[in-house]
Amino acid sequence: MSKSSAGELAREQEYVADLYGRLDVLRERTRARLDDVLAQGASGTHQNRSERDSFAGMYAQRLSRLWAVEAGLCFGRLDHADDSRLYIGRIGLSDDEQQRLLIDWRAPVAQPFYRATPAAPMGVTRRRHLYTRGRTVTGIDDDLLDLDRLADADRASLNGEAALLAALTEKRTGRMRDIVATIQAEQDRIIRGDLSGVLVVQGGPGTGKTVVALHRAAYLLYTYRERLERRGVLILGPNPTFLRYIEQVLPSLGETDVLLSSVGDLYPGVTGRRTETPEAAALKGAARMADVVAAAVRERQRVPRTPVEIRLDRFTLTLDRRTLESAQTKAVRSRRPHNQARAVFVRHLLTALTRQAARHLGRGMLDEADFAELREDLRTEEPVRLALNRLWPYLTPQQLLIGLFTSAERMSRAGLSARDSRTLLRVPPAPGEDWWSVADVPLLDEAAELLGDIDEGVLRAARRAEQEREERIAYAREVLELTGLADVMDAERFAERQQADEVYLTTAERAARDRTWAFGHVIVDEAQELSEMAWRMVMRRCPSRSMTLVGDIAQTGSAAGAASWGHVLDPYVGGRWREERLTVNYRTPAELMGVAARVLELVGPDLKAPESVRETGERPWALRAGDLGQVGTVVREEIVEGGRLVVIVPASELPEVGKAVAGAVPGAAAGPGPATLDAPVAVLSVADAKGLEFDSVIVVNPGRILAESSRGPSDLYVALTRATGRLGVVHTGPLPAVLGDLETRGGPDGPDADGPSPPAETRRSR
Numbered sequence: 001m002s003k004s005s006a007g008e009l010a011r012e013q014e015y016v017a018d019l020y021g022r023l024d025v026l027r028e029r030t031r032a033r034l035d036d037v038l039a040q041g042a043s044g045t046h047q048n049r050s051e052r053d054s055f056a057g058m059y060a061q062r063l064s065r066l067w068a069v070e071a072g073l074c075f076g077r078l079d080h081a082d083d084s085r086l087y088i089g090r091i092g093l094s095d096d097e098q099q100r101l102l103i104d105w106r107a108p109v110a111q112p113f114y115r116a117t118p119a120a121p122m123g124v125t126r127r128r129h130l131y132t133r134g135r136t137v138t139g140i141d142d143d144l145l146d147l148d149r150l151a152d153a154d155r156a157s158l159n160g161e162a163a164l165l166a167a168l169t170e171k172r173t174g175r176m177r178d179i180v181a182t183i184q185a186e187q188d189r190i191i192r193g194d195l196s197g198v199l200v201v202q203g204g205p206g207t208g209k210t211v212v213a214l215h216r217a218a219y220l221l222y223t224y225r226e227r228l229e230r231r232g233v234l235i236l237g238p239n240p241t242f243l244r245y246i247e248q249v250l251p252s253l254g255e256t257d258v259l260l261s262s263v264g265d266l267y268p269g270v271t272g273r274r275t276e277t278p279e280a281a282a283l284k285g286a287a288r289m290a291d292v293v294a295a296a297v298r299e300r301q302r303v304p305r306t307p308v309e310i311r312l313d314r315f316t317l318t319l320d321r322r323t324l325e326s327a328q329t330k331a332v333r334s335r336r337p338h339n340q341a342r343a344v345f346v347r348h349l350l351t352a353l354t355r356q357a358a359r360h361l362g363r364g365m366l367d368e369a370d371f372a373e374l375r376e377d378l379r380t381e382e383p384v385r386l387a388l389n390r391l392w393p394y395l396t397p398q399q400l401l402i403g404l405f406t407s408a409e410r411m412s413r414a415g416l417s418a419r420d421s422r423t424l425l426r427v428p429p430a431p432g433e434d435w436w437s438v439a440d441v442p443l444l445d446e447a448a449e450l451l452g453d454i455d456e457g458v459l460r461a462a463r464r465a466e467q468e469r470e471e472r473i474a475y476a477r478e479v480l481e482l483t484g485l486a487d488v489m490d491a492e493r494f495a496e497r498q499q500a501d502e503v504y505l506t507t508a509e510r511a512a513r514d515r516t517w518a519f520g521h522v523i524v525d526e527a528q529e530l531s532e533m534a535w536r537m538v539m540r541r542c543p544s545r546s547m548t549l550v551g552d553i554a555q556t557g558s559a560a561g562a563a564s565w566g567h568v569l570d571p572y573v574g575g576r577w578r579e580e581r582l583t584v585n586y587r588t589p590a591e592l593m594g595v596a597a598r599v600l601e602l603v604g605p606d607l608k609a610p611e612s613v614r615e616t617g618e619r620p621w622a623l624r625a626g627d628l629g630q631v632g633t634v635v636r637e638e639i640v641e642g643g644r645l646v647v648i649v650p651a652s653e654l655p656e657v658g659k660a661v662a663g664a665v666p667g668a669a670a671g672p673g674p675a676t677l678d679a680p681v682a683v684l685s686v687a688d689a690k691g692l693e694f695d696s697v698i699v700v701n702p703g704r705i706l707a708e709s710s711r712g713p714s715d716l717y718v719a720l721t722r723a724t725g726r727l728g729v730v731h732t733g734p735l736p737a738v739l740g741d742l743e744t745r746g747g748p749d750g751p752d753a754d755g756p757s758p759p760a761e762t763r764r765s766r
């Protein structure tokens with residue numbers, strides 16, 4: 001590595017200062033445009049106002065992008081063999097003469113920054129990492145890639161990973177950061193992978209799957225902006241805490257328009273939060289539930305075998321079995337969803353009822369107009385409406401599932417065994433109760449698919465709305481061409497923003513409200529956790545099958561989760577999906593990974609743990625405590641100033657350990673919730689710690705974690721791989737044999753209970 005001279009640093013400082021100067025100019029210009037537009041006030045025609053709002057929205061978004069890239073605007077430089085030079089940063093900048101000042105990291109010419117090696121230098125002679133604090137350049141790190149030009153001293157350390165190591169050893173803040181300055185070659189290949197088709201990224205803990213998936217979203221939005229901005233990108237994470245953990249990464253890369261969601265939130269208007277037994281969740285996640293939901297819908301379309309009498313004031317009408325069955329057959333054969341097929345059913349029965357009524361009225365021969373009038377009279381008669389509603393009720397997905405899960409008889413008729421229905425049986429919701437679990441959400445989606453919109457009227461309105469939308473887009477195109485903005489703004493988005501009196505909605509916001517939204521690309525993180533029913537829901541959101549799925553089969557914790565990628569994907573894309581692997585662990589030091597690797601053997605003897613990129617000299621320890629109450633004291637002694645610590649517990653012990661820790665450490669948070677990521681100490685179950693990372697981890701009662709679930713070994717593997725620095729185990733029962741050779745410590749007040757010492761960080765020789 002070549003050392004930067006003070007002169008070099010000053011030159012870089014000058015260049016970076018100019019870049020910030022340019023950024024300021026662009027911000028000012030955009031701000032001025034925004035002010036101009038807003039100054040036009042709320043006067044003028046409706047058309048003028050909506051145009052003004054559209055421009056205001058566009059400038060506001062551009063401004064927020066320009067503000068989002070303040071930190072670390074420029075982080076690299078590439079010197080080429082032809083003596084040309086490019087600066088790499090979070091966004092592209094040019095001066096007024098269109099001279100490129102800064103290259104967006106996602107542009108093809110920036111690729112060598114991540115991929116060039118001395119063996120394949122890609123025309124690059126030097127890769128420079130620039131370290132900045134605020135707007136000040138604080139350091140420079142060079143990788144010299146041109147072997148001929150290398151001084152002997154530089155040849156000794158060609159891999160130049162100082163920037164990476166510096167990034168990895170920084171204290172965790174509770175929020176994931178972007179890695180745009182230190183993306184590694186194997187990660188870059190995945191980030192820039194083709195948009196189309198299904199890409200699976202399989203990798204062990206800490207290999208950067210999440211962070212790579214997020215950078216891929218940013219890359220795809222940059223490269224296929226037109227296509228993806230319109231349809232949007234969905235990123236699906238395991239739970240709301242995880243989404244909070246990652247939510248700042250994309251804005252820091254200048255992307256604000258991506259929908260982050262979890263399975264429990266993917267059905268508009270419902271939040272799946274209620275906890276339920278793992279058995280119930282596993283059962284609801286199984287593919288056969290699709291048949292159960294379909295049978296439950298059919299069950300609501302059954303007609304009675306005995307005649308149905310409808311008493312009106314002047315006479316009684318009767319629907320006999322044959323009429324009922326023929327209406328049912330016609331409705332089912334229409335192949336429409338339940339709520340739309342209802343129109344066919346009702347039409348048929350009303351015709352039969354009208355004929356009967358005419359006979360009762362002694363008017364056998366009615367002309368068409370009279371017949372229609374009588375039919376309309378009958379349709380609005382309360383007893384007729386009630387009877388038809390009983391026979392073929394309008395159903396919302398919520399009504400269908402509440403009806404199903406609160407009745408053992410209905411569950412049995414829908415094909416569930418007595419045992420299954422005991423597992424699922426519930427009491428109806430009390431007002432305001434959180435009735436839905438995460439596993440219910442894909443079932444609601446499935447039901448919505450089979451039930452359809454409430455009636456034809458809704459469908460007609462939707463068709464009308466679509467036609468109007470197309471007209472608006474055509475108009476928007478004209479406006480954009482007239483104003484010369486056609487190349488910076490998509491007509492469809494512009495048209496959406498002009499929507500009458502509608503508040504300004506981003507693509508992500510519109511997508512979040514629409515169950516039938518088809519995303520341009522879907523990224524699923526911790527994809528191994530999704531159940532078969534959840535996959536059905538996700539696939540409905542992505543008919544183009546342009547997807548990136550990241551996960552680790554060895555970490556599957558949910559009983560309904562995946563055992564292999566083929567099993568998950570083959571029903572949807574046959575064998576047509578590609579797999580990339582990540583093999584280097586950037587999070588967990590080698591000392592900890594050694595312990596985790598032994599647990600991985602319990603998950604599957606052939607599985608291979610990822611290789612840690614660094615070691616700390618810090619050995620994991622085990623401590624036997626008299627009872628769980630002592631965990632609080634142990635935790636207090638483990639706290640490092642400014643660091644973040646998590647206590648990972650068996651789910652059944654969360655309340656007790658949470659109480660003990662809260663008692664010993666003020667400000668500690670227990671369980672998932674808004675405070676989890678910001679608290680210096682958190683107590684979490686394995687499921688809630690999944691995907692997260694902390695400076696220090698204490699795992700409580702690993703034996704119980706192993707025994708508590710059918711995926712116990714995977715859960716323990718996850719727990720042991722959350723730390724970036726220190727790992728300890730506290731147990732009140734016997735220590736599982738697999739952890740037998742941990743260094744043992746004395747009790748909380750015992751002689752070995754020294755406070756932590758700072759780790760001695762080294763790059764691991766591999």
Ligand SMILES: Nc1ncnc2c1ncn2[C@@H]1O[C@H](COP(=O)(O)OP(=O)(O)OP(=O)(O)O)[C@@H](O)[C@H]1O
Binds near residue numbers: 187693
């Ligand atoms: N190229 C890189 N430069 C700097 N940091 C990196 C790089 N790659 C990964 N990291 C860091 O390594 C840590 C682990 O990454 P990430 O959480 O994406 O891993 P993961 O594979 O999703 O892990 P898990 O399966 O355990 O959830 C994060 O702190 C991430 O920022």
